[in-house]
Amino acid sequence: MVRIFGPLVGLFFAAALFWCFGNGAVQYLTAPAAKTAESLFHKHPHEDFKLASDGVFGRFDRAQLQRGFAVYQQVCSNCHGLKYVSFRDLKDLGYSDPEVKAIAKQWANKAPTLDEKTGDKATRDNLPADHFPAVYYAGQGNPPDLSLITKARHGGAAYVYSLLTGYSDQPAKLLKRFPDAKTPNGLYYNPYFANLNLAMPAPLTSDGQVTYSDGTKATVPQMAKDVSAFLTWTAEPKLEKRKQVGLAVVLYLLAATALAYMAYRNVWAGKKH
Amino acid sequence: MSFPWAQEYKPSHPFMQYLDEKLPLPRFVYNAVGAGYPVPRNLNYFWNFGVLAGFCLVLQIVTGIILAMHYAGDAKLAFASTEHIMRDVNFGWMLRYMHANGASAFFVVIYAHIFRGFYFSSYKAPREMIWLIGVAIFLAMMATAFMGYVLPWGQMSFWGAQVITGLFSAVPLVGESLHTWLLGGFSPDNATLNRFFSLHFLLPFVIAALIILHIWALHIPGSSNPTGVDVKTESDTVPFHPYYTAKDGFGLGVFLIIYTSVVFFAPDQLGHPDNYIPANPLQTPAHIVPEWYFWPFYAILRAFTFDFLFIPAKLMGVLAMFSAILCWFFLPWLDTSPVRSGHYRPLFRKFFWALVVDAAILGYCGGSPAEEPFVMISQLAAMYYFLHFLVILPIVSSIEKPEPLPFSITEAVLGKDDKAVLTPHHAPAPSAA
Numbered sequence: 001m002v003r004i005f006g007p008l009v010g011l012f013f014a015a016a017l018f019w020c021f022g023n024g025a026v027q028y029l030t031a032p033a034a035k036t037a038e039s040l041f042h043k044h045p046h047e048d049f050k051l052a053s054d055g056v057f058g059r060f061d062r063a064q065l066q067r068g069f070a071v072y073q074q075v076c077s078n079c080h081g082l083k084y085v086s087f088r089d090l091k092d093l094g095y096s097d098p099e100v101k102a103i104a105k106q107w108a109n110k111a112p113t114l115d116e117k118t119g120d121k122a123t124r125d126n127l128p129a130d131h132f133p134a135v136y137y138a139g140q141g142n143p144p145d146l147s148l149i150t151k152a153r154h155g156g157a158a159y160v161y162s163l164l165t166g167y168s169d170q171p172a173k174l175l176k177r178f179p180d181a182k183t184p185n186g187l188y189y190n191p192y193f194a195n196l197n198l199a200m201p202a203p204l205t206s207d208g209q210v211t212y213s214d215g216t217k218a219t220v221p222q223m224a225k226d227v228s229a230f231l232t233w234t235a236e237p238k239l240e241k242r243k244q245v246g247l248a249v250v251l252y253l254l255a256a257t258a259l260a261y262m263a264y265r266n267v268w269a270g271k272k273h
Numbered sequence: 274m275s276f277p278w279a280q281e282y283k284p285s286h287p288f289m290q291y292l293d294e295k296l297p298l299p300r301f302v303y304n305a306v307g308a309g310y311p312v313p314r315n316l317n318y319f320w321n322f323g324v325l326a327g328f329c330l331v332l333q334i335v336t337g338i339i340l341a342m343h344y345a346g347d348a349k350l351a352f353a354s355t356e357h358i359m360r361d362v363n364f365g366w367m368l369r370y371m372h373a374n375g376a377s378a379f380f381v382v383i384y385a386h387i388f389r390g391f392y393f394s395s396y397k398a399p400r401e402m403i404w405l406i407g408v409a410i411f412l413a414m415m416a417t418a419f420m421g422y423v424l425p426w427g428q429m430s431f432w433g434a435q436v437i438t439g440l441f442s443a444v445p446l447v448g449e450s451l452h453t454w455l456l457g458g459f460s461p462d463n464a465t466l467n468r469f470f471s472l473h474f475l476l477p478f479v480i481a482a483l484i485i486l487h488i489w490a491l492h493i494p495g496s497s498n499p500t501g502v503d504v505k506t507e508s509d510t511v512p513f514h515p516y517y518t519a520k521d522g523f524g525l526g527v528f529l530i531i532y533t534s535v536v537f538f539a540p541d542q543l544g545h546p547d548n549y550i551p552a553n554p555l556q557t558p559a560h561i562v563p564e565w566y567f568w569p570f571y572a573i574l575r576a577f578t579f580d581f582l583f584i585p586a587k588l589m590g591v592l593a594m595f596s597a598i599l600c601w602f603f604l605p606w607l608d609t610s611p612v613r614s615g616h617y618r619p620l621f622r623k624f625f626w627a628l629v630v631d632a633a634i635l636g637y638c639g640g641s642p643a644e645e646p647f648v649m650i651s652q653l654a655a656m657y658y659f660l661h662f663l664v665i666l667p668i669v670s671s672i673e674k675p676e677p678l679p680f681s682i683t684e685a686v687l688g689k690d691d692k693a694v695l696t697p698h699h700a701p702a703p704s705a706a
């Protein structure tokens with residue numbers, strides 16, 4: 001039975017697949033998929049982008065994270081939230097308790113409150129235990145929450161950096177080949193963005209836009225790099241700990257496995273197999 | 274059960290003797306994975322993967338139960354609760370990475386285990402039942418992993434659930450009702466998430482029960498071996514403990530080194546970035562792809578792009594995808610060669626390697642966008658897949674002339690021994706027809 005029906009079923013599927021393949025091939029040869037502006041002009045993130053936190057021995061550069069936080073605070077936080085991060089998490093960046101308290105208290109975007117008795121809405125100062133408050137953006141487009149952005153995009157921090165530094169005019173070649181692909185009003189051309197035009201105006205435009213307290217010169221690439229590093233931390237505050245624990249675990253396992261190998265050789269000694 | 278020369282459990286401590294009388298659990302363990310289980314002496318490292326798979330299941334259950342203590346199975350909270358696990362729960366990040374990558378490790382191990390079965394035709398008599406239970410375990414694993422991936426309620430969770438449950442709507446006549454019933458709504462939502470969580474919690478224990486049956490069935494004929502020749506004499510075997518506990522212990526160490534390297538140094542490498550975006554029913558991701566271990570089957574599903582003989586393409590795809598696994602159930606009767614091991618089957622061996630390459634190609638296409646040339650390549654690869662199991666294997670097994678087999682395992686290991694004569698007492702284990 002199996003040896004009769006089996007081959008029949010096999011030939012049935014093979015025939016159906018051959019039919020699909022034939023039809024697909026005809027379609028492919030007669031009407032090949034047209035090239036799109038995205039397929040020709042989309043750029044991949046800079047591959048040489050490196051952070052101190054990369055690699056097996058990677059550690060966060062605390063000074064850089066603090067600068068990146070300044071960029072977020074002074075620029076990005078106007079449009080983007082950071083809802084999975086709380087103010088007290090900032091202690092990881094090297095801020096002291098009073099500093100964190102002050103940052104939370106002075107945060108321009110206040111925490112919303114609701115009076116249970118009257119139903120009145122009001123605001124209060126943020127506390128260290130609060131998460132960063134939600135940001136409401138009235139302009140065009142929906143700025144995504146940035147807490148996880150470096151994990152939520154191919155290329156991670158390198159992508160964010162490339163996007164922030166990648167704004168340009170639309171190449172003449174593109175417009176010549178795809179006259180309909182002109183960047184629509186209210187959008188901005190950026191070859192690193194998947195469909196080339198996004199609703200975010202270039203957020204980092206001039207040197208010195210952000211005030212750095214550690215004397216580092218706030219060039220555009222520097223600010224872009226710092227904020228990408230900061231967003232790597234927000235996406236995974238436990239990254240450093242993960243690598244530290246990982247090193248200990250792998251070293252331990254290497255030693256244990258070496259012992260296990262010797263035990264195995266010992267048990268099997270003289271037993272051919 | 275086992276061979277006549279199996280060592281007998283003889284507890285020396287009075288308490289153990291007492292226990293053996295009232296509840297012979299230690300005896301059971303002794304006979305299952307202790308000195309009481311004689312195993313061929315010539316097993317290679319591919320025989321390590323069964324133990325590793327068992328380890329993975331325990332790992333998933335332990336990490337999963339702790340995750341479930343912190344996870345919220347509610348569409349509004351699920352994503353945030355996973356981030357809570359990653360950020361606020363002590364070592365929650367480690368548990369989650371262990372669990373998510375543990376699923377991948379489990380599938381790596383199980384694929385090695387299954388392909389071991391293909392190459393050494395471990396599915397043949399007298400081990401058909403072990404194989405059949407194994408395929409059932411694999412199906413349950415796929416269901417478990419699919420539902421687990423939905424739990425964090427990211428974009429891929431949601432859209433993966435949308436696509437895969439959508440397959441049921443291809444069923445003629447009742448498809449739409451079946452789909453709505455399975456989801457508890459018209460598209461994945463809270464009801465879906467809740468039932469998936471419940472089933473994701475339950476199925477691993479079903480798998481554990483199936484594994485017990487799998488091992489039980491294994492211990493009737495005992496393990497096969499790389500020569501495929503039946504065990505004949507005591508010198509063909511060694512007691513499982515300490516020989517294979519030691520060997521598997523070393524294998525487990527190597528496995529753990531690789532696994533922890535991924536968990537601690539590249540934990541998101543195997544996942545998809547889109548799953549770090551909260552589920553959004555209004556925004557379809559550019560490419561919906563399942564986890565890597567489903568790619569070959571996903572490629573087969575998507576290979577059916579045109580209706581065939583009035584059967585809608587979608588239905589064909591669903592039928593083919595399930596058949597791609599269901600046909601494994603029939604392997605013991607499709608491959609009728611009396612020789613088990615691929616070592617002695619020159620023609621079969623060539624097709625085996627073709628299957629390995631074919632599966633890799635299918636996997637690659639399944640992970641790529643549904644565009645040409647990937648679709649055409651997966652159509653050809655899927656064609657080979659079905660022909661391999663359903664047409665080529667039956668033909669090869671009838672026309673192939675196998676190479677000569679060693680007389681016994683002992684001979685294969687120690688070289689020819691003229692004194693070795695097969696006495697009637699040691700006739701090969703009866704192989705069920």
Ligand code: HEM
Pocket residue numbers: 330333334335336337338339340341344355369372373376379414417418419421422423424425473474476477478480
């Ligand atoms: C056959 C064994 C199992 C497999 C293959 C498996 C697979 C998976 C997968 C692929 C995920 C998604 C991971 C992610 O993206 O984070 C997941 C999540 C989850 N699993 Fe499992 N699992 C298994 C056993 C269990 C068990 C026994 C439990 C609990 C009793 C469990 C509880 C959970 C929970 C709570 C989540 C969601 C949290 C999270 O996303 O990390 N799993 N599982």
